Amino acid sequence: MRIAMGHLLAFLLGLVFEATSVFGIPSCSADGQIALYHSCNLTQVPQVPNTTINLLLSFNHIRVVNATSFPLLEKLRLLELGTQYTPLIIEREAFRNLPNLTVLDIGYSHIQFLHTDAFQGLPNLIELRLFYCGFSDSILKDGYFRNLSSLAILDLSKNHIQSLHLHPSFGDLESLESIDLSRNEISLVCERDLEPLQGKRFSMFNLASNSLYRSISVNWEKCMNPFKSMFLEILDVSDNGWTVDIIRDFGHAINGTKISSLLLDRHIMGAGFGFHNIKEPDQGTFAALGMSSVINMDISHGYIFSLNFHLFETLKELKVLDISHNKVNKIAKEAFYGLDSLQALNLSYNLLGELYESDFYGLRKVAYIDLQKNHIGVIQEKTFKHLKNLKTLDLRDNAIKTVNFLPNLNTSFLSGNKLVSFQNVQIIAEFLDLAQNRLENLNDLYTLLQTPGLKFLILNQNRFSFCHQQYSPLKNHTLEQLYLSENMLQLVWQAGSCWDVFKRLSHLKALFLNNNYLDFLPPGVFSDLTALQILSLDGNRLTSLSPGVLPENLRVLLLSHNHxxxxxxxxxxxxxxxxxxxxxxxxxxxxxxxxxxxxxxxxxxxxxxxxxxxxxxxxxxxxxxxSISTEGCDEEEALKLINFSLFLFFTTTLTLFLTAVVMFTKFRGHCFFLWHKMVLRLVFKDHPQGVEEDQHKYDAYLCFSNKDFGWVQNALLTHLDSRYNSENRFNLCFEERDFLPGEDHISNIQDAIWSSRKTICIVTRHFLKDGWCIEAFNFAQSRYFSDLKDVLIMVVAGSLSQYQLMKYPPIRVFVQRQPYLRWPEDLQDVGWFLNKLSQCILTKKEEKKKSNNIPLQTVATIS
Known part of the structure; x- marks a missing residue:
C-alpha cells in the first residue's frame, strides 16, 4: 500500500516537473554540465556528454540499471535516479562508470531487485538516499554498503525495516556520521544491534516515528545500552509514543552516553487538561539523562499539564529546553531548579494563565524565554526582574493588559495582547513589538519614543485614531525603524493633532505608514527625518504628493495601492x-x-x-x-489655456455666489440677530418695550412637565420672562412660581389659563405621560371653543414623531385644526424660534388660518 501511494505521489510530482526547466536548461536536454531528463518517458539511461556534473533522471520509466547503463562519466557528482514509475532493478556494480559520484538519489522508487554489490566501485560517494524504496531488514544485514569508505550520510527513512542487525561492514564506514531510520517499523534496538557502530561520532542518528520500545516489554538488563561508546550530536527518538516510564528507563539504559541534542517531542507524557490516567513527568523522569551531558532537549508536542518540583534538577549542562505545544497550566515552585546553564526556554503554545515570582526560580543564565500563544493575563511584578541575564522575552498572543512586570531587556515581543496605554510606564529596550494591541491615543507613541536605547518599534495593527498631546517631541538618537502600519492616522491628522509626531527622529532609517487611510500628509511631517531611507505609504488614499514633502536622503518609496x-x-x-x-x-x-x-x-x-x-x-x-504615447499634447496646450481662463472666470463667479449662500446658511443665526436688532431700533425706538395692558394678568401661561423644568428654564424663561431678566418683555405664569400653595390643582390650572392671554404647552415625552399636563391642554382648548380665539400655542420638543402626537385625542384635534411649533435642532436657529414664539404670544387672531408645520427639528433631546 505504501509503495502504491508513493508511486501516486511520484506521478503527481512528475506532472509538475514535466516540460519545465532547471537552471535555465530545457527539460530532456543537456548543456555539457547539467543533464535534465525529468519526465521524459525514458526507459533507459540516455547518452550524455562526459563533462556532465549533474544528471537528473527522476520521473521516468527506467527499469534496469547495470554496469553498462552509464558511459564513463568521471566528472559526475550528482545522480538523481529516484521516483521511477516502474519497478527498478539495480544490478551488480551498476554505477562503476561513475567513480567520482558524491550524491546518489534513488529515493521514492520501488526497488524490485538490488544486488548486494550494486554500490561497489563508488569510493567517493558521500550521500546515499534510499528513502521510501520498500527495503526490509536485509538492506542492513546483507552488506550492501561495503567499501563505501567516504559514505557520510545514509537515508533509509520510510522503509519497512523492523530490526537493526547491522552487517559487520558498518564498522569499516569511517566517514559515516548521519543515519536516518525514521518512519520504519523498528520496535526494539539493543546493544548488540548497533555493535558495529560503537566508537563512532554521529551528527544525526534518527529513529523517529518507529513505535520504538512502545509495543513490547523491554528487558533492559538484557538489552543494555544501544548507543554504547557512541557520541551523538543529535539523537531523534521523537514521535515514538514514549511515556514517563519509557523515558525514565531509556535514560538509565544509555548509561551516560554523550548526547548533545535529545529530541523527545510528540510524546504522550502528561495527563493533559482534565485527565488523570497518564503520568506527569516527575523528579525521576529525566534524572539519568544528566549523565549524558544533554545540551538541548525537546519535549514539545505532548500533554504535560504540570511542571513538577525539581523536574530537571540533574540537567546541569542543559542550555536549550523546548516544552512548547503541551498543556502546561501549572509551574510548581522550583520546577526549573538545577538548570544552572539554561539559556533558552520555550513554553509557547501552552495553557498558562498567570505567572508568579517563583515560576522561573533557578534560571540564572537564561537569556531567552518564549511564552507566546498562552492565555497569560496576570503577571506578578517581579516575575522576570530577578533574571539578570534575560535579554529576550516573547509574550505574543496572550491577554496582557499592563506591562509593569517588564524588566530592562534588549528585545520584548508583546504583540497580540490587550494593552490600551503606555502612560506612566518606564522601560528600557532595543526592540519592542507592540503590534495588534488596543492602543488608541497617539500620545503613547510620544511616551515610547522616550525609551532609552530603543532602535526598533513595531506598532502595526493598533487603533491609533486620536491624540491628546501632553509632551513635546524629544530628540531620539537611537530609533532606526518605526512600524505604524494598519492604524488610523488619518483621523488624528485631519483633526489637526500631532503633526510633529516624527520631529527630532534624526536617526530613523525606515518608516512604515501603509494602510492608515491617509488622504494627505501634514506639511513638514517628515522634515526632521534626515536619515530616512525607506518610507512605505502603500495602501492609503493619497492623490498627490507636494514638492519637498519627502526627505532628501530617501532612497526607497512605496506608494502602491493609493489614488x-x-x-x-x-x-x-x-x-x-x-x-x-x-x-x-x-x-x-x-x-x-x-x-x-x-x-x-x-x-x-x-x-x-x-x-x-x-x-x-x-x-x-x-x-x-x-505604452502610452504623448504625441499631440503640445497642440492642446493653447486650447487648454483658453479653456482654463473661461473656467477660471465662471468658477470665480460661481464660487462667490456659493460662498454667499453658504455664509448665510452657516451664520443665519447671526444674520437674524443683526436684522432683529436693527428692526427694533428703527421700529420701536420711540416706543417702550412691553405689551399693551389689558384685562389679563399674564401674557402667557407656560405649561410643562415638572421633569422638564431645568431645560424650560434655560431655553425659554431666561429669554422671555421679565422676572428672570428685566430686558425680557413678557410676564409669564408657570406652576413652580405662580400657583397658590394649598389651592386645588385644577383650580390653579383654570385660573392660570383664564388669567393669561395665551397658553403655551411644551410637549415632550414627559408631558405626554403627565396627566395634569394633558388636563391643562384640554382646558386651554376648551377656552378656544369658548372665546373662538387662537389662545393655545403648542411647542414640540424632543424626538417626537407625528404618529406619537396623534395617539392623544386632544393633541390630535389641535394638530388637525392648526399648526404647531418645533424646537429647532440647530442652535443658531434658536433666536429665530424665540422671535416666532414672541409673535405668536402677541398676535391676536379671531379665527384660524391654514399654515404648514414649521420645519425645524429638535436641537436637544429632553430626557
Missing part, C-alpha cells in the same frame, strides 16, 4: 527604488511629464509595468502607462 492621479516626477528624482503600482492614473496630456519620466528613469520599479495603468479616460482604462 495617485498625475504625480510630479521631480518628487521621485532622488530615489533608487519606487513602488507605484495600482493607482488611479489619469492618462491625459497633463500626465505627459510623468509618462515620459517613467520610460526614461533609472529608478528601479517594484512590480510589473502592467500594474501601472490608466483608470481615466475610459478609452485608456487598464492600459499600461509605459
Amino acid at each position: 495617485l492621479l498625475s504625480p510630479d516626477p521631480t518628487i521621485f528624482a532622488s530615489l533608487s527604488h519606487l513602488g507605484i503600482t495600482h493607482n488611479k492614473y489619469i492618462c491625459e496630456c497633463e500626465t505627459r511629464n510623468f509618462i515620459l519620466w517613467l520610460n526614461q528613469t533609472n529608478v528601479t520599479m517594484f512590480g510589473s509595468p502592467e500594474d501601472v495603468y490608466c483608470t481615466y479616460p475610459d478609452s485608456f482604462s487598464g492600459v499600461s502607462l509605459y
